[in-house]
Amino acid sequence: MSTGENNALPKVALVGHPNVGKTTLFNQLTGERRKVGNYAGVTVEKVSATIFTPHGHQLELVDLPGCYSLTPESPDERVTRDVLLGDFAEEARPDLIINVVDAASLERHLPLTLQLIELGLPVLVALNQVDRAEAKGLRLNPQVLSDELGVPVVACQATSGKGVVQLKQALRFPLPPAAERRWKGSAALEHAIADLSKKLEALGMERPEVHALQLLGDTDYRVKVQPKLPREAQIAAREAAAACIKENLVPEDEIIKLRTQTIRRAITAAAHTMGNEGETLSDKIDRAALHPIGGWFFFAAIMFAIFWSIFRFAEIPMHWVELGVGYTKDWVGGLLPEGDLNSLLTDGIIEGVGAVVIFLPQILLLFLLIGLLEGSGYMSRATFLMDKVMAQVGLSGKSFLPLLSGYACAIPGVMATRSINSNKQRLLTILVLPWQSCTARLPVYAILIPLLIPSVLGQTTMMFFIYFLGTGTALGVAWLLSKRIGVGEAAPHFLLELPPYRLPDFSYVFRHVLDRGLAFLRKAGSLILGIVILLWALGTYPKAPSGEEQDQFNYSAMGRIGHFIEPVVKPLGWDARLGTATLASFAAREVFVSQVAVSFAVEEDEDDEDAFRAQIRTAMTDSRKPDGSPAYPPLTVFSVLIFYIYALQCLPTTAVVQRETKSWKWALAQLAGMSLFAYLAALIVYQGGSLLGF
Amino acid sequence: MTWISQHWQTLAAATIVAVTAVIFLIRALRRKKSSACGHNCGCNK
Amino acid sequence: MAFTTELERDSALNLSQAAVGCEFQIKQLDGPSCKQLREIGFCEEMRVRKVSNGRNLICAVCGTRLALSHKLAEQVFVTAL
Numbered sequence A: 001m002s003t004g005e006n007n008a009l010p011k012v013a014l015v016g017h018p019n020v021g022k023t024t025l026f027n028q029l030t031g032e033r034r035k036v037g038n039y040a041g042v043t044v045e046k047v048s049a050t051i052f053t054p055h056g057h058q059l060e061l062v063d064l065p066g067c068y069s070l071t072p073e074s075p076d077e078r079v080t081r082d083v084l085l086g087d088f089a090e091e092a093r094p095d096l097i098i099n100v101v102d103a104a105s106l107e108r109h110l111p112l113t114l115q116l117i118e119l120g121l122p123v124l125v126a127l128n129q130v131d132r133a134e135a136k137g138l139r140l141n142p143q144v145l146s147d148e149l150g151v152p153v154v155a156c157q158a159t160s161g162k163g164v165v166q167l168k169q170a171l172r173f174p175l176p177p178a179a180e181r182r183w184k185g186s187a188a189l190e191h192a193i194a195d196l197s198k199k200l201e202a203l204g205m206e207r208p209e210v211h212a213l214q215l216l217g218d219t220d221y222r223v224k225v226q227p228k229l230p231r232e233a234q235i236a237a238r239e240a241a242a243a244c245i246k247e248n249l250v251p252e253d254e255i256i257k258l259r260t261q262t263i264r265r266a267i268t269a270a271a272h273t274m275g276n277e278g279e280t281l282s283d284k285i286d287r288a289a290l291h292p293i294g295g296w297f298f299f300a301a302i303m304f305a306i307f308w309s310i311f312r313f314a315e316i317p318m319h320w321v322e323l324g325v326g327y328t329k330d331w332v333g334g335l336l337p338e339g340d341l342n343s344l345l346t347d348g349i350i351e352g353v354g355a356v357v358i359f360l361p362q363i364l365l366l367f368l369l370i371g372l373l374e375g376s377g378y379m380s381r382a383t384f385l386m387d388k389v390m391a392q393v394g395l396s397g398k399s400f401l402p403l404l405s406g407y408a409c410a411i412p413g414v415m416a417t418r419s420i421n422s423n424k425q426r427l428l429t430i431l432v433l434p435w436q437s438c439t440a441r442l443p444v445y446a447i448l449i450p451l452l453i454p455s456v457l458g459q460t461t462m463m464f465f466i467y468f469l470g471t472g473t474a475l476g477v478a479w480l481l482s483k484r485i486g487v488g489e490a491a492p493h494f495l496l497e498l499p500p501y502r503l504p505d506f507s508y509v510f511r512h513v514l515d516r517g518l519a520f521l522r523k524a525g526s527l528i529l530g531i532v533i534l535l536w537a538l539g540t541y542p543k544a545p546s547g548e549e550q551d552q553f554n555y556s557a558m559g560r561i562g563h564f565i566e567p568v569v570k571p572l573g574w575d576a577r578l579g580t581a582t583l584a585s586f587a588a589r590e591v592f593v594s595q596v597a598v599s600f601a602v603e604e605d606e607d608d609e610d611a612f613r614a615q616i617r618t619a620m621t622d623s624r625k626p627d628g629s630p631a632y633p634p635l636t637v638f639s640v641l642i643f644y645i646y647a648l649q650c651l652p653t654t655a656v657v658q659r660e661t662k663s664w665k666w667a668l669a670q671l672a673g674m675s676l677f678a679y680l681a682a683l684i685v686y687q688g689g690s691l692l693g694f
Numbered sequence B: 001m002t003w004i005s006q007h008w009q010t011l012a013a014a015t016i017v018a019v020t021a022v023i024f025l026i027r028a029l030r031r032k033k034s035s036a037c038g039h040n041c042g043c044n045k
Numbered sequence C: 001m002a003f004t005t006e007l008e009r010d011s012a013l014n015l016s017q018a019a020v021g022c023e024f025q026i027k028q029l030d031g032p033s034c035k036q037l038r039e040i041g042f043c044e045e046m047r048v049r050k051v052s053n054g055r056n057l058i059c060a061v062c063g064t065r066l067a068l069s070h071k072l073a074e075q076v077f078v079t080a081l
Helices: A020-031 A075-085 A103-117 A130-135 A140-148 A164-170 A186-201 A207-216 A217-223 A231-246 A251-270 A281-290 A293-314 A315-335 A340-357 A362-378 A376-390 A398-406 A410-419 A425-437 A439-452 A456-483 A505-538 A549-553 A556-570 A576-584 A589-598 A611-623 A632-648 A651-661 A664-690 B001-038 C007-012 C034-038
Strands: A011-016 A048-054 A057-061 A096-102 A123-127 A139-140 A151-157 A271-273 A496-499 C023-029 C047-051 C056-061 C064-069 C078-081
Touching: A011 A075, A011 A103, A020 A048, A020 A057, A020 A096, A020 A164, A020 A505, A057 C007, A075 A207, A075 A410, A096 A103, A096 A439, A103 A123, A103 A130, A103 A139, A103 A140, A103 A251, A103 A496, A103 A549, A103 C034, A103 C064, A123 A140, A130 A139, A130 A140, A130 C034, A140 A151, A140 A251, A151 A164, A186 A207, A186 A231, A186 A251, A207 A217, A207 A281, A217 A231, A217 A251, A251 A271, A251 C078, A281 A293, A281 A376, A293 A315, A293 A362, A293 A376, A315 A340, A315 A362, A340 A505, A340 B001, A362 A376, A362 A398, A362 A439, A362 A505, A376 A398, A376 A496, A376 C056, A398 A410, A398 A425, A410 A425, A410 A651, A425 A456, A425 A651, A425 A664, A439 A456, A439 A589, A439 A611, A439 A632, A456 A632, A496 C034, A505 A589, A549 A556, A556 A576, A556 A632, A556 A664, A576 A589, A576 A632, A576 C047, A632 A664, A651 A664, C023 C034
Parallel strands: A011 A057, A011 A096, A096 A123, A123 A151
Antiparallel strands: A048 A057, A139 A271, A496 C064, C023 C047, C023 C078, C047 C056, C056 C064
């Protein structure tokens, strides 16, 4: 978030279509400095930074979410619209808009430019991709365009940095004057606008003419509920529109026609095409990537490559993390004599933080690969291909990227759903997302799978099966729910831009991944740190009398709770230890492993995670029930596995779901529903398996 | 005095635990309160 | 902006029916999603090339490729060039 602290700084907003190069330009203008919201979705973040102009003035630069027009189709476009209209209490209206426009595609971009000009704010047009336009045979004259539009126009090619200096120079003070509307409508239309403005002014609305134009130009803005508008304003607008229609004038249509005429005139004056556009390199690649059959192979190959890379390449940094945590633990442990504080610091805190940090390499790698894919332009092809499949289960092709991100961590996945237009599809995606097996479940799988299957090949197959089960259930339940949620809503249409393939902006992607990593560490580290401290306390007190340390678990508060809930988990084939470990991991899955270790009094050996896990497994395999049979037979282990695949054990996720759906009802329903589902699934597996004789 | 010097680690650990528990309580209560009023929509970080 | 008769509308060629690989000129946008279509770049008088067919079809407008569902494409009326 950008406001509040620097009220004195002038604010400049970057506005433009998605994929136009806005963010590349933002990076060119700001260099290293930027502030990002936590866990924002891929291309829907609100990013800001303070920069100095060549003249020494300081200002705040904000990168607003991409939008095709000021009549929004999705939540992030709504944010841009509301910020620009000044209806956002927490965000000051910008003092200058830099409208980034694709020179190769002016006819598509200028409609937004005109709408921005009509806001009555100073506008500066950054005519981006001039090199690409020229390569296609387009000759543009920025000066003429500037005259036609009445606003300064600066040509640039953001990817090479060309024109960026001129753009910065254009940010001189005083800022250019507010732009003026370029067209004049019929007498009836102008009259309607003036009239409505007066009425809105009387209602005490700010910028009445701007709002009047927006209301007359956008039916949804008039008719649908808008949290940022007073109802009387909408009523007045509806009356004004009705009056126009009586005189055979549809305000939206006429406004669009007038804008189109203005754009045509501007383009005819300022742009000349030379030659034809033949098949581009992108087209050639797309012949394979979008081929009805070949496209799927291409897609599968890319997805396979991503997952293989993650598992292969994350191992080394993960090992470094393990070593690091081990050294820290030994060092701190050596500083104090034996005692509770020592134990809290080493077994409790360093353990707990270590358990979180160990995931970082995998999460970063997955985000990196997804970021590169998105930056290259392939992601929209994947979305296009997946739309067919997703639509069968009531989701959108745009659900694909959030669901994919869910394999790393559900939280950014949930936030990425902001780009989905349909509320119903968005809600469905959010609801089933946590069933994408996230990296937090991996340590649990790493302990349990080898207990079931000794061979490496078998274990890998098991992993695939697990991912498949999670995703399959997610899609299946989405299909079921889609019949019952929001049935009345009209089916939204699929409309997607396929940008040309290009080299991803590496510095943007790296920085993006770094931000995500830091945000994840901050948030998870604080919550998990707290939980681990509390769990340590529950496991350490009350203390077992000396001589009976092996039985510490049963004496501790944790153990007593465990025995209390044992009847509930017994039908699943579990005992008190598993019950407490699962209970403890409800706030964060990673805790399962340390909790099991603690309950067996296994000393964690950070230097050798494999040996540590092997020790836990040995303890589990050797454990016997009072009657001598194994305490944790394969069927029990399998039932735990099934539970972890399906349970939603991540309080931060529930918190983010609440925030994104703005409803505790859905967030808690999801938590309760998934927990119940997990319980029943484990129950069925255990009882069914027992009956079958496993 | 000797009791404290003998058991200072336990006291220190217990204090940390208590502080953590209190922080959680405060955060939980604050979250309930802020969701109740319902404004604050749409501008989330 | 709409066609004057149902007959006119029914006999006009829409983007969904158009042949793959050919260039067309957009004559009219008619239907409930005109606004959305216009925003993403379909305008009257514009040239469009149809790249592929299917449940979601792909076309090239103004140098950019766009994918849209065939229900949306049915609202874009074109003439062959």
